[in-house]
Amino acid sequence: MNISGNTIFIPGATSGIGLALAQRLAARGNTVIVGGRRTALLEQIATENPGIDTVQIDTTDADSIRAAAETVVTRHPSLNVVITMAGIMRTEDWTAPAGFLETAEATVTTNLLGPIRLIAAFIEHLRTVPDATIMTVSSGLAFAPLRVTPTYNATKAAIHMLSESVRLQLAGTSVSVLELEPPAVRTSLMPGQESSDFAMPLEAFIDEVVELIETQPDATEIQVENVRFLRYGEARGDYAQVVETLNRRDPHAR
Structure with a gap:
């Protein structure tokens, strides 16, 4: 993926990583369209970020996705990047x-x-x-x-394997599949995560993501340094220690 000259749709970008990435990509010479459910919030984003377009979309609703896709392609026929940013993270107690079932079903609907x-x-x-480019968003917790x-x-493990599989099917076409794998980042994804010492500062995360996109345009996975502890535990042979450390250190590790 090139760092500039794209037309990019980011559903689920009204806050957190999505909005920060949208703003940074717009500043790097891309046309950016932000998607979200709440009209008032979309209007605020458009007002505060001249040049960023907005489209209403509920990614849990198949009809809303189809309608939004038609709107985006009609307004922006040069669209060439879709970033599937929308997601939720909620605790569950299976004991x-x-x-837990309602939460689990909502998570599958939104995240997968x-x-x-x-x-x-699209x-x-x-x-x-x-x-x-199709950019999916998994997680270190995949x-x-x-x-x-x-x-x-x-769901994030499924997104990783979906990305790997769709990339194989699209080999030889004009479409590449790029997977963004965030670690814990200081956002409001979970209560208390914005102030977590374990989580990576949002601006630092976006800085590193943009640098990786710019310096590695042919990459298939965007991995900031902080996520490699989780990403490669099994390959290093210390998976059990990674899981133990993760669950001991912070309840909000993304």
Whole structure:
């Protein structure tokens, strides 16, 4: 993926990593469209960030995704990058007699079905442009589990394998698949995460992500240094120690 000259749609970019990345990519010479559910928040983003377009979308709703895709492609026929940013992270207790199933189902709908539906909605268009990218967003927890978020971990592991598989199918086409693998970052993804000493400062994370995109345009995975502890535990042979350390150090590790 080139760092500039793109037209980029980022659903789920009304706060946190998504919004920070949208702002930085816009500043680097890209046309950026931010997607989200709340109209008032989208209007605020458009006002505060001249040049960034906004489109209403609920990534848990298949009809909303289809409608948003039609709107984005009509307004921006040069669209060549889709970043499937939307996601939720909620704790679950599978030892309790009830209560975790609703959370687990919502997590699967948002974190797994959402990206699948987004890719399906845009893939035909992306294959018509010369240099296109689908950027998925997994997590360090795709590779080492946080005890309190089992379904989140599972959906991010699924996103990793989905990215690997779709990349194989799209080999030889104009569409590349790039996977962003965040560590814990200081956002409001979970309560207390914005002030967590374990989490990476948001601006530092975005700085490193943009640098990696710029210096490694042919990369298939964007891995900041902080995520490598989780990403490569199994390859290093210290997976058990990684899991133990992760679950001892911080309950909000992304």
